Amino acid sequence: MATIVSMPKWGLAMKTGMVVAWLKQAGETVQQGEPIVEIESEKATNEVEAPASGIMRWIGIQEGDSAPVGAPLAVIAAMDEALTDEQIASLLREDAEARRQRTEMQKKPAASPSTARPTATGTVRAPTTAAGRVNASPAARRLAQELGVDLSTLAGTGPGGMIGREDVLHAAEAAKVAQAATEEVEERDVEVDGVTIHCLIAGPVNAPHVVFVHGLGGSLTTWSLNLPAFAEQFRICALDMMGAGDSAKPAADYSVAALTTFLARFLDTLGSDWQRVSLVGHSLGGAIALSFAQQYPRRVEQLILVDSAGLGPEIDATVLDLMRSQPTLDSVRSELTNFFAQPELVQQALVEQLYRQRAQPGAHEALVATANAAFGNGQQHIDLRDTLPGLNAPTLFVWGAADTIIPVTHAQQATSSPRSRLQIFPNCGHCPHIEQADAFNQLVLSFLRE
Amino acid sequence: MAVALRQLTYAQAINEALRQEMRRDPRVILMGEDVAGGATVTGFEEDDAWGGVLGVTKGLVQEFGRSRVLDTPITEAGFIGAAVGAAATGLRPVVELMFVDFFGVCWDQIFDQGAKLRYMFGGKASCPLVIRTMIGAGMGAAGQHSGCHYSVFTHMPGIKTVLPSTPADAKGLLAAAIRDNDLVVVFENKILYNTSGEVPEGEYVIPLGKADIKREGNDVTIVAISRMVQQALAAAEALEAAGISAEVVDPRTLSPLDEETILNSVAKTHRLIVVDEDNPRCSAATDIAALVADKAFSELDAPIKLVTAPHTPVPFSPPLEQFYIPSPERIVATVQEIMG
Numbered sequence: 001m002a003t004i005v006s007m008p009k010w011g012l013a014m015k016t017g018m019v020v021a022w023l024k025q026a027g028e029t030v031q032q033g034e035p036i037v038e039i040e041s042e043k044a045t046n047e048v049e050a051p052a053s054g055i056m057r058w059i060g061i062q063e064g065d066s067a068p069v070g071a072p073l074a075v076i077a078a079m080d081e082a083l084t085d086e087q088i089a090s091l092l093r094e095d096a097e098a099r100r101q102r103t104e105m106q107k108k109p110a111a112s113p114s115t116a117r118p119t120a121t122g123t124v125r126a127p128t129t130a131a132g133r134v135n136a137s138p139a140a141r142r143l144a145q146e147l148g149v150d151l152s153t154l155a156g157t158g159p160g161g162m163i164g165r166e167d168v169l170h171a172a173e174a175a176k177v178a179q180a181a182t183e184e185v186e187e188r189d190v191e192v193d194g195v196t197i198h199c200l201i202a203g204p205v206n207a208p209h210v211v212f213v214h215g216l217g218g219s220l221t222t223w224s225l226n227l228p229a230f231a232e233q234f235r236i237c238a239l240d241m242m243g244a245g246d247s248a249k250p251a252a253d254y255s256v257a258a259l260t261t262f263l264a265r266f267l268d269t270l271g272s273d274w275q276r277v278s279l280v281g282h283s284l285g286g287a288i289a290l291s292f293a294q295q296y297p298r299r300v301e302q303l304i305l306v307d308s309a310g311l312g313p314e315i316d317a318t319v320l321d322l323m324r325s326q327p328t329l330d331s332v333r334s335e336l337t338n339f340f341a342q343p344e345l346v347q348q349a350l351v352e353q354l355y356r357q358r359a360q361p362g363a364h365e366a367l368v369a370t371a372n373a374a375f376g377n378g379q380q381h382i383d384l385r386d387t388l389p390g391l392n393a394p395t396l397f398v399w400g401a402a403d404t405i406i407p408v409t410h411a412q413q414a415t416s417s418p419r420s421r422l423q424i425f426p427n428c429g430h431c432p433h434i435e436q437a438d439a440f441n442q443l444v445l446s447f448l449r450e
Numbered sequence: 451m452a453v454a455l456r457q458l459t460y461a462q463a464i465n466e467a468l469r470q471e472m473r474r475d476p477r478v479i480l481m482g483e484d485v486a487g488g489a490t491v492t493g494f495e496e497d498d499a500w501g502g503v504l505g506v507t508k509g510l511v512q513e514f515g516r517s518r519v520l521d522t523p524i525t526e527a528g529f530i531g532a533a534v535g536a537a538a539t540g541l542r543p544v545v546e547l548m549f550v551d552f553f554g555v556c557w558d559q560i561f562d563q564g565a566k567l568r569y570m571f572g573g574k575a576s577c578p579l580v581i582r583t584m585i586g587a588g589m590g591a592a593g594q595h596s597g598c599h600y601s602v603f604t605h606m607p608g609i610k611t612v613l614p615s616t617p618a619d620a621k622g623l624l625a626a627a628i629r630d631n632d633l634v635v636v637f638e639n640k641i642l643y644n645t646s647g648e649v650p651e652g653e654y655v656i657p658l659g660k661a662d663i664k665r666e667g668n669d670v671t672i673v674a675i676s677r678m679v680q681q682a683l684a685a686a687e688a689l690e691a692a693g694i695s696a697e698v699v700d701p702r703t704l705s706p707l708d709e710e711t712i713l714n715s716v717a718k719t720h721r722l723i724v725v726d727e728d729n730p731r732c733s734a735a736t737d738i739a740a741l742v743a744d745k746a747f748s749e750l751d752a753p754i755k756l757v758t759a760p761h762t763p764v765p766f767s768p769p770l771e772q773f774y775i776p777s778p779e780r781i782v783a784t785v786q787e788i789m790g
Binding site: 137138139140141142156157158159160162164165166 | 720747748749750751752753787788789790
């Protein structure tokens, strides 16, 4: 069985990628999991691992060339497989056709309430027998297994309310449409009290809502490696806070208290479905999330604090000084280096991108204002430790053991909160959601599903 | 080559099959009560033969003579036993058991002799015998002349059971039965005798064990036996008006049973109704339902439903007798029940 290696999608916004270098050449043997090609996206450079073992049989994109997400990069033939050029061509044709169909599907508008059958909403409970077994026909059961449909979420329209094949087919169709909606990523500018806030919204509309709040000097792109995984199961919103990223940078109060109130106003503006959310906050964003949970306890479902500020006095002065200085490519690079246990993760593309953001008019002033409001003289001005004992929302504390900016010792505050859990990532700096993205996603997703 | 067709009744089609087979093979003889008629009655031997109680074999004695069309006494055990012996010793008798309800008196000759000869003699003996018999309610013939009972015969190994539902099938299946080297019972529904249909002229043989899809459809499979095929076709017509597409499968022979055609149809429609005029316990209907539950369970999108006679003898009262026979209306209602 030949396997196609496709251009990966590393962020919700990633549309194309460039082949930096092939680590394996045509004719070479590869093992599953072995890095075979280095790809650069707008935000990161990373290696792609071989999805299967075999022989590199065909390479379609040369070094320095770009290709859209999903495009075939290479074909790996099985060890004992004699693959002709014609077979490869037909394999690629099939792949192209499959991608074309997926795209068509995604372009379909989500089913409107009037056309969607009640079986498709996912909120109706299935008819069950007295013993609690779902009432579904044998054919429906087999089809549900083949199509990955959960029978317990369907309503039956067969004899006596039995779930039949038609019900399963309709549900599978609806799921496809919902999936297409999931993959529809919306970047939006929202007016909040006259301030333009840039945000990214994705994921199934009916799913629980999760909001991501970045830290000082960051933007919503800090969550690039996380958002795609979360958007599969949750309705997500990541925003550039006032004064950061592509949001407006007015001369305003940038204190944690002011940013907390502003976050509430922002969510009000998004709509009533954002009244109650789970919050994921990183660093200063963690402090904002925690402060939000204190002020609006009924609006927070669950709380995830990542290397959060507000839980102790210490903070590294070097990074704050670098942020306060006029930004240059070098200062941004030095600053970023402090965020990771493995500094080689800092790619030139990331440095350049952050630099461009910092160089925007008003960006530096807003950053300094935010930093000064929260931190000074190597100390945190904000102390939210008192709020922890009264916290109702289940809270997950995440910390990198090698965090040099806010020390991991602050994580011990987790024990003050009644419904909390703590996870420390070894050999990891201030950004576990980037440095250990997969493990972070898995951890937080399972916490959110509880 | 185009096959010439013309309209014949079911009874005429049977008569034609017998005549053609008797012309083709001198070993084929007819036996039974009044199959010629008038034997030993002075003045009736030549002209006014009965040709069976309902005239199905009329005219055959005139062509083939009384040495090949034999009137028998009213002793089923005797003449069916004689037919088994004749078959085992070189003839190919077609013997008539007037009403199937009489099988009790000759059952030993059928199931313990004729059906087992090949097996008991290690393949050195055979019994190329055809028993023609009438089945079915609807003529006011009461409980002892109206039963179906083919499920009893189908239960016994060594007996082939044939149930034509149309004139053409009657001709083709009877010809195949006569050419078969084992005991074959052909069940003729007496209500069908006067129904007409297109029948091929000349030699026409339908292999035993091949079901026939009498009407194609997508939503539900109706397996119907003998006269019930006609009831199912009427039901399918009514269902089509209601937007339901029914497929009518006629097994034509219950032993051997064409499992493949039934299973393929259910794999297409995902729903099964079996319509059977026989009594419902241990019946052809339950057998086909069990077949599908066993071999195509995961194809089913609704419970299997049976539309059968009740577990009683056939009533004499005409309204009760009509109620006893599965009707197109009952079939329609049952299909609608499982369509949800």
